[in-house]
Amino acid sequence: MxxxxxxxxxxxDFCLRYETMEGAVEAVSEASITVEPGEFVSIIGxxxxxxxxxxxxxxxxxxPTAGRVTVDGEAVSxxxxxxxxxxxxxxxxxxxxxxxxxxxxxxxxxxxxSERQRQARTLLGLAGLTxxxxxxxxxxSGGMKQRVGIVRALATGxxxxxxxxxxxxxxxxxxxxxxQILTNMWQRLKISVLFVTHDIDEAIFLSDRIYVxxxxxxxxxxxxxxxxxxxxxxxxxxxxxxxxxxxxxMSLIREESIRAMGGEVSAEAMKGLAINLEGQDLAAVL
Amino acid sequence: MEAVALRSPxxxxxxxxxxxxxxxxxxxxxxxxxxxVRRWLRLNRGQIRAVAIGLVxxxxxxxxxxxxxxxxxxxxVRFVNVPTPEDVLQRALLALKNxxxxxHVLMSCRRIxxxxxxxxxxxxxxxxxxxxxxxxREVAFPICEVxxxxxxxxWVPMAIMLWPTNEGSIVFITFLGSFFPILINTLQGMxxxxxxxxxxxxxxxxxxxxxxxxxxxxASLPQIFTGxxxxxxxxxxxxxxxxxxxxxxxxxxxxxxxxxxxQYADIALGMITIGVLGLVSSFAIRLLGRLAMPWSAAR
Numbered sequence: 001m002x003x004x005x006x007x008x009x010x011x012x013d014f015c016l017r018y019e020t021m022e023g024a025v026e027a028v029s030e031a032s033i034t035v036e037p038g039e040f041v042s043i044i045g046x047x048x049x050x051x052x053x054x055x056x057x058x059x060x061x062x063x064p065t066a067g068r069v070t071v072d073g074e075a076v077s078x079x080x081x082x083x084x085x086x087x088x089x090x091x092x093x094x095x096x097x098x099x100x101x102x103x104x105x106x107x108x109x110x111x112x113x114s115e116r117q118r119q120a121r122t123l124l125g126l127a128g129l130t131x132x133x134x135x136x137x138x139x140x141s142g143g144m145k146q147r148v149g150i151v152r153a154l155a156t157g158x159x160x161x162x163x164x165x166x167x168x169x170x171x172x173x174x175x176x177x178x179x180q181i182l183t184n185m186w187q188r189l190k191i192s193v194l195f196v197t198h199d200i201d202e203a204i205f206l207s208d209r210i211y212v213x214x215x216x217x218x219x220x221x222x223x224x225x226x227x228x229x230x231x232x233x234x235x236x237x238x239x240x241x242x243x244x245x246x247x248x249x250m251s252l253i254r255e256e257s258i259r260a261m262g263g264e265v266s267a268e269a270m271k272g273l274a275i276n277l278e279g280q281d282l283a284a285v286l
Numbered sequence: 287m288e289a290v291a292l293r294s295p296x297x298x299x300x301x302x303x304x305x306x307x308x309x310x311x312x313x314x315x316x317x318x319x320x321x322x323v324r325r326w327l328r329l330n331r332g333q334i335r336a337v338a339i340g341l342v343x344x345x346x347x348x349x350x351x352x353x354x355x356x357x358x359x360x361x362x363v364r365f366v367n368v369p370t371p372e373d374v375l376q377r378a379l380l381a382l383k384n385x386x387x388x389x390h391v392l393m394s395c396r397r398i399x400x401x402x403x404x405x406x407x408x409x410x411x412x413x414x415x416x417x418x419x420x421x422x423r424e425v426a427f428p429i430c431e432v433x434x435x436x437x438x439x440x441w442v443p444m445a446i447m448l449w450p451t452n453e454g455s456i457v458f459i460t461f462l463g464s465f466f467p468i469l470i471n472t473l474q475g476m477x478x479x480x481x482x483x484x485x486x487x488x489x490x491x492x493x494x495x496x497x498x499x500x501x502x503x504x505a506s507l508p509q510i511f512t513g514x515x516x517x518x519x520x521x522x523x524x525x526x527x528x529x530x531x532x533x534x535x536x537x538x539x540x541x542x543x544x545x546x547x548x549q550y551a552d553i554a555l556g557m558i559t560i561g562v563l564g565l566v567s568s569f570a571i572r573l574l575g576r577l578a579m580p581w582s583a584a585r
Binding site for chain 2: 059060061079080081083084085087089091093094095096104105108109136138152153156
């Protein structure tokens with residue numbers, strides 16, 4: 001493919017504010033990230049930190065209050081097939097068979113029926129899904145559904161792939177297999193990937209670099225390079241290097257998670273749970 | 287109607303129980319013909335059971351009818367003038383040979399077809415558009431909510447004033463009866479469309495027209511068909527009422543006329559005919575739904 005060199009993602013000074021009755025809420029504040037062409041980058045952070053917000057802005061579903069969001073230097077102005085997205089909820093069309101799901105993006109591009117059938121069959125063959133091409137998604141397991149989701153997003157030949165906790169709903173075993181499948185596909189296609197997760201191990205195992213986000217208002221707290229060699233093997237997760245990275249990232253995330261929980265709102269919530277803090281700081285108790 | 291709905295869960299359990307009982311050692315080749323019949327019987331045990339029980343229960347109903355009418359029971363409820371099943375059967379055999387009766391039935395069917403198709407043809411697209419475009423919804427919804435609670439029968443005098451022919455007003459009332467259930471259900475279907483599917487489609491390059499065709503419409507289809515089924519039921523209710531009041535033909539008119547002419551057996555015949563027609567038409571819609579939504583039948 002000629003498009004291998006492209007796929008530069010740049011987010012500069014991204015801010016997102018919205019109005020409520022209590023005043024303006026800042027969800028994301030001055031976040032900047034870069035994904036080089038062909039790079040695999042993850043964003044981790046406590047829940048509600050705005051990692052999915054960044055992803056949605058890149059997909060074109062929302063515009064930032066301030067800041068720039070560009071892909072290959074072009075400002076993102078709406079959803080498009082050159083930016084593939086994969087959702088946690090699989091999001092396959094239940095009324096389309098596996099093959100029709102994969103064909104969807106090509107159909108939107110106006111590719112003639114026989115041609116898109118041929119392409120979809122080839123891709124499904126590569127993903128080992130040929131026996132299921134005429135099944136409706138209802139009959140597939142979660143892992144298989146997400147495999148179809150990935151194949152569907154890749155079918156149009158996107159420059160970048162955005163994944164929003166794609167394996168969050170899968171069991172641990174299936175998740176490991178899916179991570180392997182994703183890395184294999186990424187290494188073959190050399191496509192830029194931005195991966196949002198709250199699973200630290202998953203982020204380390206998959207990524208070249210990891211951005212750690214702070215609790216709300218979300219901003220980039222740290223950027224961690226993952227120097228583990230490729231191709232990565234499941235056994236690497238036990239190496240001292242991996243565990244060292246894990247420990248470092250854990251403490252970064254923990255600080256933020258505690259901050260996210262220990263804010264004014266959460267202290268109230270803890271009262272509601274009838275946990276007696278006896279005047280101590282929540283962080284100290286934990 | 288209920289019997290059909292209840293049948294499917296019943297049939298599922300023997301299917302799932304089957305493998306452990308009947309296939310101890312992997313299946314080798316097709317079983318002999320006698321085995322095939324037995325296997326079919328076993329696999330469809332749930333359905334066969336439901337049909338058998340249904341037939342027995344219908345037979346008991348007719349038997350009770352026979353006992354009550356043949357003995358002219360009059361215990362608060364008076365069965366004195368109610369025709370026996372036998373009387374009705376005789377009238378039915380007579381009616382089947384009479385072209386007038388066929389005309390009545392055909393007339394009613396034609397009115398249902400026009401009224402219902404018109405309602406579906408307007409309500410479904412309107413519901414889809416109202417679900418998608420807020421302004422249209424904000425404009426049209428209040429009008430619908432005001433008109434919706436008015437029973438179709440209450441429209442009869444107004445319909446007679448509005449339409450130059452009797453035929454026109456009857457079709458109009460049938461239309462009104464089925465219009466609102468179809469519209470409301472289509473709207474609900476649109477409101478329940480999973481936003482993630484819409485986002486997924488847009489990420490794959492779908493524009494407005496394609497979103498409608500490929501996402502909103504198929505996602506709303508189950509609700510639309512619920513609306514069509516309910517709408518068909520209300521269409522019959524409205525049609526019969528309209529025919530009884532202002533008709534000169536039709537099965538509703540036939541039933542009312544039988545009362546005026548003291549043809550009591552014909553009253554029951556008319557009622558049973560209406561029941562059968564209603565059953566057949568809602569069955570047809572369910573069949574259509576299954577054809578239009580192969581993915582839900584695969585479950």
